Amino acid sequence: xxxxxxxxxxxxxxxxxxxxxxxxxxxxxxxxxxxxxxxxxxxxxxxxxxxxxxxxxxxxxxxxxxxxxxxxxxxxxxxxxxxxxxxxxxxxxxxxxxxxxxxxxxxxxxxxxxxxxxxxxxxxxxxxxxxxxxxxxxxxxxxxxxxxxxxxxxxxxxxxxxxxxxxxxxxxxxxxxxxxxxxxxxxxxxxxxxxxxxxxxxxxxxxxxxxxxxxxxxxxxxxxxxxxxxxxxxxxxxxxxxxxxxxxxxxxxxxxxxxxxxxxxxxxxxxxxxxxxxxxxxxxxxxxxxxxxxxxxxxxxxxxxxxxxxxxxxxxxxxxxxxxxxxxxxxxxxxxxxxxxxxxxxxxxxxxxxxxxxxxxxxxxxxxxxxxxxxxxxxx
Numbered sequence: 001x002x003x004x005x006x007x008x009x010x011x012x013x014x015x016x017x018x019x020x021x022x023x024x025x026x027x028x029x030x031x032x033x034x035x036x037x038x039x040x041x042x043x044x045x046x047x048x049x050x051x052x053x054x055x056x057x058x059x060x061x062x063x064x065x066x067x068x069x070x071x072x073x074x075x076x077x078x079x080x081x082x083x084x085x086x087x088x089x090x091x092x093x094x095x096x097x098x099x100x101x102x103x104x105x106x107x108x109x110x111x112x113x114x115x116x117x118x119x120x121x122x123x124x125x126x127x128x129x130x131x132x133x134x135x136x137x138x139x140x141x142x143x144x145x146x147x148x149x150x151x152x153x154x155x156x157x158x159x160x161x162x163x164x165x166x167x168x169x170x171x172x173x174x175x176x177x178x179x180x181x182x183x184x185x186x187x188x189x190x191x192x193x194x195x196x197x198x199x200x201x202x203x204x205x206x207x208x209x210x211x212x213x214x215x216x217x218x219x220x221x222x223x224x225x226x227x228x229x230x231x232x233x234x235x236x237x238x239x240x241x242x243x244x245x246x247x248x249x250x251x252x253x254x255x256x257x258x259x260x261x262x263x264x265x266x267x268x269x270x271x272x273x274x275x276x277x278x279x280x281x282x283x284x285x286x287x288x289x290x291x292x293x294x295x296x297x298x299x300x301x302x303x304x305x306x307x308x309x310x311x312x313x314x315x316x317x318x319x320x321x322x323x324x325x326x327x328x329x330x331x332x333x334x335x336x337x338x339x340x341x342x343x344x345x346x347x348x349x350x351x352x353x354x355x356x357x358x359x360x361x362x363x364x365x366x367x368x369x370x371x372x373x374x375x376x377x378x379x380x
Contacts, residue, residue, distance in 0.1 A: 222252075
């Protein structure tokens with residue numbers, strides 16, 4: 001239901017928590033920007049008091065509402081959504097926009113067909129995999145099918161749903177597994193936080209590489225370490241700084257130690273204000289095997305860092321190889337090292353790629369993003 005033109009549009013964003021993650025960061029940036037717009041009244045709901053971002057400026061619109069859903073194939077579903085339903089009924093939103101699957105299934109367990117409902121496809125999530133009953137081989141796949149049928153039914157009860165995909169590859173994925181209305185809206189950042197003048201530090205002796213990502217299997221830090229080894233074989237004085245935490249940290253630390261790279265690989269943990277770090281480095285490397293889009297790539301670009309990244313599919317929308325960075329198609333350290341060495345040794349190429357990256361990132365500012373988002377809310 002479209003709100004009258006003389007009234008504020010009421011928008012409700014829902015996400016399970018605000019722990020470190022790309023979806024959580026994007027949500028806070030969206031809500032922060034929407035707050036500045038007089039024609040918008042925005043609220044943000046999380047289910048748990050888990051907050052790892054600075055959201056003091058959002059406290060007046062942030063609500064912690066304990067909510068959960070436990071689906072059962074054999075027993076009665078346990079829906080703990082009474083408080084959330086009451087909040088929705090009281091706020092009377094025109095738009096309900098959920099992020100991540102937990103928020104998806106919890107919010108849709110409420111009933112409010114007066115609103116337009118949007119689901120944000122931040123990545124590849126198995127909950128919408130196409131599983132036919134004839135192909136069910138395990139309890140796990142049966143549970144997935146049950147969840148899928150449940151959520152599809154809830155979409156119908158609430159008058160439909162629109163998916164927002166963060167990249168072309170995510171749209172393609174969702175279109176296959178969901179077969180519903182899906183539009184692409186590329187991620188964005190608060191550009192003014194990350195934009196900076198990149199100092200010309202080329203060939204002053206030491207090459208400083210930066211990686212920002214969770215330390216898990218998908219992020220593929222083994223390739224980063226192998227690339228460092230390859231660059232050192234080429235007599236390049238290179239250091240890698242890694243921002244992030246994760247389940248594989250001890251494994252990666254051991255590999256670094258075993259290779260005698262303890263002085264060349266620095267683990268910085270999670271950094272709250274990463275925008276202060278980008279200008280200190282020369283090249284940004286990203287090795288994820290599968291990537292929805294890559295907010296950190298945009299951040300690095302806005303700071304003028306050339307990007308060397310593995311093809312994770314989603315980041316194809318960001319990298320124009322040879323112009324604003326380099327896309328490596330194979331998981332091979334030698335290929336990564338070739339691109340990095342080329343940038344490091346060729347000042348003219350470095351400057352051209354750096355300038356192109358900064359200009360490209362300007363199109364991904366959160367202000368422009370929210371204008372497009374509001375347009376989607378009105379049209380869809």
